[in-house]
Amino acid sequence: MNNCLLCGQQFVPAVSLLQVFSWKKARMQCICTNCLAKFQRLKSPRCSTCAGELSQNGVCLDCQFWQRIYGPKLLQHHAIFRYNDAFHDLMVNYKRYGDYVLRAVLQELCYQELQLIAADYYVPVPTSSAHFNKRQFDTISAIYGDLVPLTEILVKKVDSGAQGEKNRRERLITPQSFGVKNKIHNLNRKKILLLDDIYTTGRTLYHARDALVAEFPTAKIESFSICR
Ligand SMILES: [Zn+2]
Ligand SMILES: [Zn+2]
Known part of the structure; x- marks a missing residue:
């Protein structure tokens, strides 16, 4: 029995056959099925560039804005979930109140998809020093540091x-x-995956890419966030 990190209820973690026969240590399931169901995966049709949900196939308004600045050099972005109330509450507790334990929930939501994206370097978007001092941890590195080499x-x-x-x-x-x-x-010439928690307008990730491109003009850069 585990206690769900979000609602506190006891639940029996589901163990897949793959995990039973896997040499790798299975990740501990930390939220119950009820809580998991509150996080909604992004549905098709989705923007071909940033993975955002759309009413029809094509490129979203945010990406059209970036097209006016970057032309064809749009940032290819990967995301899994829609930013809804469940995510809002989770992120408020994680970021505003600095609840470090909740990084395990965010890890549980993204580790499988993240494994599918091969990269030479995984570069986290950094937190400001003021925020770091307030929480005593970097919110992005704390999520991804256990999953990929940063x-x-x-x-x-x-x-x-x-x-x-x-x-x-x-x-x-x-x-x-x-x-x-x-x-x-x-x-x-290396493949870089920029890591952030939420993609809202794309401003942060485009700035992160600009900074890398200024130093490494031939790096191949994509980005990843749990929410879009
Ligand atoms: Zn729960
Ligand atoms: Zn888009």
Whole structure:
């Protein structure tokens, strides 16, 4: 029996045959089926670039905005879930109240899909130092660090405020705040997967890519978030 990390109810974790015969240690299931059902997977049709849900096939309004800035060089993004009330509550508890334990829930929601995306380097989007000091952990690295090897080369140079507290227009006009903190790794010609928790307008991830491209012009960069 496990206790669900979200509702506290006891539940019996489902064990697949694959896990029984797997040499790898099975990941501990940490939320019950009721809670799991509250997270809704993104449904088709989806934007061919950022994975967002659409009413018909094509490119979403956000990506059309980025097309005007980046032309054909759009950021190919992978995402799994729709940002709904269940996610909102989870992220408030995780980020605003700094509940470190909840990273296990986020890991449970994304580890299978993340394994399917091969990359040479997995680069997390960094938290500002003010937020790090408040929570004592980096919210993105804490999710992904147990799942893939991280290359933490991006740094947030200036604090432009939390994206989560801004409206859409404020997000889009946020100035670049990322830089590359060391050049130990040469990312040129390598496949990079940028990691974030939520993709809202894409502003953060496009800035993260801009910072990497400035140092490594031939890196092949895609991005991943749990929610879109
Ligand atoms: Zn539950
Ligand atoms: Zn899109």
